[in-house]
Amino acid sequence: IVLTQSPATLSLSPGERATLSCRASQSVSSYLGWYQQKPGQSPRLLIYDASYRAAGIPARFSGSGSETDFTLTISSLEPEDSAIYYCQQRSNWPPLWTFGQGTKVEIK
Amino acid sequence: EVHLLESGGALILPGGSLRLSCAASGFTFNNYAMHWVRQAPGKGLKWVSSINKSGDIAYYADSAKGRFTISRDTSKNMVYLQLNGLRDEDTGIYYCAKDLGSGQIGHWFDPRGQGTLVSVSS
Numbered sequence: 001i002v003l004t005q006s007p008a009t010l011s012l013s014p015g016e017r018a019t020l021s022c023r024a025s026q027s028v029s030s031y032l033g034w035y036q037q038k039p040g041q042s043p044r045l046l047i048y049d050a051s052y053r054a055a056g057i058p059a060r061f062s063g064s065g066s067e068t069d070f071t072l073t074i075s076s077l078e079p080e081d082s083a084i085y086y087c088q089q090r091s092n093w094p095p096l097w098t099f100g101q102g103t104k105v106e107i108k
Numbered sequence: 109e110v111h112l113l114e115s116g117g118a119l120i121l122p123g124g125s126l127r128l129s130c131a132a133s134g135f136t137f138n139n140y141a142m143h144w145v146r147q148a149p150g151k152g153l154k155w156v157s158s159i160n161k162s163g164d165i166a167y168y169a170d171s172a173k174g175r176f177t178i179s180r181d182t183s184k185n186m187v188y189l190q191l192n193g194l195r196d197e198d199t200g201i202y203y204c205a206k207d208l209g210s211g212q213i214g215h216w217f218d219p220r221g222q223g224t225l226v227s228v229s230s
Contacts, residue, residue: 033216035153042203042223043145043153048216054208086153090215095167097143097155097217 001025003087003100011106018074020103022087027067031089034063034072035099038083046085047072074105082107110134110220112204117224124194128224130187130204137185141207143217144178144189148200156202157189160212167213171197194228201225 002025012018022032034047045054047063050070060075074081087100116128130142144156157178158167166178177190187204201223208216 031215035217037153042219042221043217045208045216045218048208054218084152088153088217095158095213096169097158097215099153099155102152 001028001089001091001096001098003089003098005085005087005100005103007103008101009104009106011108012077013108014077014079016077018072018077018081018105020072020074020085020105022065022070022072022100024068024070024089028089028091030066032063032065032070033088034061035086035088036081036083037086037102043086077105077107079107081105110206110218112206112219112221114202114204114221114224117202117226119227119229120194122195122228122230124228126191126194126226128189128191128202128204128226130189130221132185132187132204132206135206137180138182139210141211141213142178142180142187143205143207144187145203145205145217145219146198146200147203147223148197151200154200158213159187161207161210162212165213191226194226196228199226199228 030050035043037043051063084102113131143158159178163180175193203219203223205217205219207214
């Protein structure tokens, strides 16, 4: 299963809403996750099962979608949200995990 | 607090071997599947290998099959990735991650370390 993310780069101002897209080449049901990676850091799980926030993730991050089309929304951008965001899925059987190519979010 | 400490990365010649280690603490190690994820310089994330919580089933990306071996030692709370027949394209930071859930094998990665750098070059 191939995950395609868009746009490649998003440049927005603090307080604006960011909408990131992830499209799967075939249905993944609701098994879609989102990760944030800041420069020089390891990735951090933000969202799993399409819409559930991981522990400690601020409420401004939300996920939606099902089957092949998914969205990560950051409701009001903070300067610390500058990062690359990856979507990820796991195929049912055999388990094979894949990531999208990433969307870079820049804060103006 | 969950903590994962990767080690074992090095500069290695093509065709060489390395063993990466991941020391886990802050959670009940036996209850979680474990994973390795790689990131080539300036590139995105790529899953490499996973092992179920029982330690008896391993999963590999096609690029790792036949060359890499994942294992775990419950007595030491350690996960290992043996890398053989290394190629230039294996270069990158290798992150160890625990599974988010406590099933035999899950969907989501919970990386909590800084990774270890493998550089394959002649």
